[in-house]
Amino acid sequence: MNPQPAIASAAALIADPARAAMLIMLVDGRAHPAGELAYGAGVSAQTASSHLAKLLDGGLLSVERDGRHRYYRLAGPRVVSLLEHLASVGPGEPMRRRAPNRALERLRFARCCYDHLAGSLGVGITKAMLRHGYLAQGEGKALVVPPAGVEWFGHLGLDVDRITPGRHGIACQCLDWTEREHHLAGPLGTHFLERACDLGWFARPPSTRAVDVTPKGWHALKAHLDFERPNIGTKSDLFNRGFRLGHPR
Amino acid sequence: MNPQPAIASAAALIADPARAAMLIMLVDGRAHPAGELAYGAGVSAQTASSHLAKLLDGGLLSVERDGRHRYYRLAGPRVVSLLEHLASVGPGEPMRRRAPNRALERLRFARCCYDHLAGSLGVGITKAMLRHGYLAQGEGKALVVPPAGVEWFGHLGLDVDRITPGRHGIACQCLDWTEREHHLAGPLGTHFLERACDLGWFARPPSTRAVDVTPKGWHALKAHLDFERPNIGTKSDLFNRGFRLGHPR
DNA sequence: CGCATGTTTCGATCTTAATCGAAACATTAG
DNA sequence: CTAATGTTTCGATTAAGATCGAAACATGCG
Incomplete structure (x- = not known):
């Protein structure tokens, strides 16, 4: 009992x-x-x-x-x-979202979490990698790189096989607090952020954890991952987010 | 307020x-x-x-x-x-140490949840699919089928492109009551269970939600998903499960 | 050091609701 | 019809816990 x-x-x-x-x-x-x-x-x-x-x-x-x-x-x-x-459940109407804070929006969108990419950009890119089968769920929090992923990262100049695994393997999921979903972390996450900066996709302004995406970066993300620039702060964006959050299931 | x-x-x-x-x-x-x-x-x-x-x-x-x-x-x-x-939620509450109930054990291992596969078998197979990149995380609870998955399901006689998506897409994660992890649900989950029964992998005895795996089924799961039969009921099984349950995360 | 602020602990009061006995109500069996 | 069973309603008792005042504790500021 x-x-x-x-x-x-x-x-x-x-x-x-x-x-x-x-x-x-x-x-x-x-x-x-x-x-x-x-x-x-x-x-x-x-x-x-x-x-x-x-x-x-x-x-x-x-x-x-x-x-x-x-x-x-x-x-x-x-x-x-x-x-x-x-x-x-019950008769209660679903919950609402409050007005966004402009200053936080930038960090919320893209920032460094230790040495890898976080924020909605980090989560979105990670999800795109999973969707394309470049990344897959492993045991527990671990992420593994299927053959298709090894090839894809190779095109970017990242030799997955030469990355030394950490405690949780070569890659793992890190819970993103602003997005409440997981983003790519671990050695692969570190190398990916570094490589993307080298390729001129991202820019990291000094004295902030924010990460900016260059026009070249947006083009590359679209081409490589079919990941498009979200229209942050626009009316349709607010509408979409409010609407989705209103219907949890 | x-x-x-x-x-x-x-x-x-x-x-x-x-x-x-x-x-x-x-x-x-x-x-x-x-x-x-x-x-x-x-x-x-x-x-x-x-x-x-x-x-x-x-x-x-x-x-x-x-x-x-x-x-x-x-x-x-x-x-x-x-x-x-x-x-x-909560600190992975201590699973009950009750007397081993045979009938419950069977349900716990493999059963139907509505019209898809649940229990430790359902969770295990789903994890194997994810590990092989035949299935990947989508938006929210949704699961998507990468190209490699489309091909794999195709070999089984399931034409993924012809499955009509439901409210949550073609597949989604369903939280498994006994396992505390997710198993495959949605239209793909329904079709997979049906197809596996047609192939003679699973048997569904009448008037119970339990699902039995045939010897042929075990062989197929090993061949297709590298998923091996857990040694249920043996001493080492009880030890293993007790040990794992003792460390929820 | 002394004071203001943020947070927690202690103690007492008070409201809420879980519980069961008794009885009413509903349905079936004989 | 009468008796038996399953379920609900009523009323009174009782236990749990939400609340706040007072005070202690922790930290930052001047």
Whole structure:
């Protein structure tokens, strides 16, 4: 009689209105300080602290300390998915997205994560590689390079067979926080970013983690991966994103 | 401020241990009478009735009257999906160490989920397809078939280009209840199971959702996907599975 | 060092809802 | 019809936990 309550306890964590409000504030994938979550949920700081501790203990949140602030964020994409599914049952209308922040948009679009490419560009390119069969799921978080991929990377000047594997093999998936999906990481990810910069596809302005794509880069991505430039910030873009997010399934 | 409570109230419905137990009893997709659910949840009939009324009102269940019985069932696949996601969060809860139930073991190994293959066999085959590049991650839950996959499915007698896509494309990932990983679903999943049965790889005994693999099937899986028969029920199997289950991630 | 700010812990109060006994209601069997 | 079974409603009890005030803890600033 004791294996089931797992789902009951997980549900109980979300069942409280204050906790639910906090979780919904966090579905944007960003980290928020405790005070902000308390205010947003309409409860006192003490109450919020208690709630956040429970969510943390329940594995729904993770926390990061920075000075006297504590930044809470959703523990992973499974939690996001869970919240979306919860929102999709019952009479409640699906959730909405809020206005984007201009300053963050650039980083959100393309940036370095350690030494590989992240952001919506990183996720999109990785997905394109998977779609073309240049990359495939391996064991766990690992990614493997099928024969077609070895050839393709070879054309770019990357000899996959000569890349020394790391702990998770030659490539692995790194969870992208802004996109809540995976992007290419590991030795192959590092070499790919470096090679793409050498080829003049990307430019890395100093003193920022942002990555710019050159016109030549867009042309190459279209030609090699059938990956087209998304029209960021345009009305149709906002419409598309809002619309898609409105229907989780 | 008020669109959020929707998810809180939905979660509250599942948060009660007795209700959660009933819902879990219902994930098999069948309808159960109120008394049986009460007994299974370990509560009195009155209490169960109250719970069932709440679940019904919340849209998680539907009911069907037959004589003096009332048969309750999950309201739809969205509820199943929601429950599965709830079960998948948290710290990979310790799998129950219950007595080895032969009939359940069989279902756990291979069964039909609606009209496609599930269980450890379904997950294993799907992972093998991904590993070989016959299948690749698409947008969201979608799966796509790279050129190498089109050719491979073609050899099996499945013309991928002629399969009409559903809402989520030609194939998508379905979270496997027992394995906590994804298996192949969608139109391609349906056709694959059907084709494999036609080829004599699988057998589907009547009046059960279990799926048996024929010797010919094992041989084919090894040849086509390098997928070998796990040694079910042997000491080393129990050891291996116990060991793996002890380390969820 | 002293003060302001962000966060957590402790303790007490109070609301919510889970539970079951008793009884009513519904249906079938004899 | 009467009895038996499955299910729901009503009412009262009881346990769990959400909330906040007060205070402690941690960090940054002047």
